[in-house]
Amino acid sequence: MSANDAPAFGVDSEVGRLRSVMLHRPGGELRRLTPRNNGALLFDGIPWVERAQAEHDRFAGTLLEHGVEVLYVGALLAECLELPEAREAVSVSVTADPRLGQTLGRELAAYLADLEPERLAAVLVEGLTKEEFGTSGSLRHKMMRPTEFVIDPLPNMMFTRDSSVWIGDAVAVTSLAMPARRRETTLTGLIYHHHPRFAAVPKLYDPSLEHLEGGDVLALAPGVLAVGVGERTTPAGAERLARKAFEHGRIHTVLVVPIAQRRATMHLDTVCTMVDRDRMVMYAPAEQRLEAYTLTSADGGASLSIKGPKRFLDAAADAIGVDRIEIIHTGERDVVTAEREQWDDGNNTLALAPGIAVAYERNTVTNARLERAGIKVLTIPGSELGSGRGGPRCMSCPSARDAFADA
């Protein structure tokens, strides 16, 4: 693909000049977090909501200043919800929750049917409590506490990277592993299936399939994906994605990378991200430790060849066809700084072009190392956003980057 015939959509690498990205500006769903539910909702603290929004606006502002189109989930959803078939699909998926029961389910469908698209879009992300819902003739409702949820909030919606991922010209709506996040894909799925902008885009995956999260999928170079397998993505999910990607035809090698099943390394993109064509920022201990299985297919995904495991960085260099991938370490050589900055998403950077990356300002040591290596680092504040344990990469889902060859 040259710049002239590059598709309106598509992502063939982590670093091609970023053209369009999907973000979610955090809103009322963060106000639902309490010290009792934050663990189950996958937050490590209780964010100050206005400050988190201001930080997010700085992130979006940085992208806009660099010519990136910013699409917001809230606006896309509201536009979809103008369509009767999209409203119907949403209502069916929300009211299918067996915890509601027949009566409350029916009442909730009627409640949702009365909401304007924008309000409906907000409720779907912010959730709805018993007291906000109002009166009901159901036993379920009578037996709920006032602040209990009729619709659960989705505070992790701002991590748009996880619920969908673009592979070439196609999009994979993923299958999220954690109960607190599962409903996110009914909303991203709705956008990709119903929004006129995306309706014609080929769909590679769906939420009923084996667990797969976008934070585990790295487009290392054209034709080459790395897929982390650990707390979220399962081996079965990685295998399914590989088959589908081979079948679709743009990918020739999928590297499946086992990662520790711990919160600190919930996704591959918490351990490493690409900051340049052949340079990665990586948590130092992972450099030797990470291994990869190399998956290829001679028949478009019908059968798979599985080789390895061998050292991830060697497998990656082989698959990409370069001598080596240069590593810039998170933190300093001392373990403590490295561990602190890895935890604070020091290597969860978002490349805007080869050698230009957005990073949280707090990771001063990692950012200085990146700068020393010649990477232009655009810093954003993240003291509140960071309590959700995600950085610039997870808070963004690129849908268009310039082709790697032209970047």
Ligand SMILES: NC(=[NH2+])NCCC[C@H](N)C(=O)O
């Ligand atoms: N791709 C990522 N690293 N995403 C971060 C997601 C953070 C979110 N709180 C979760 O636990 O799921």
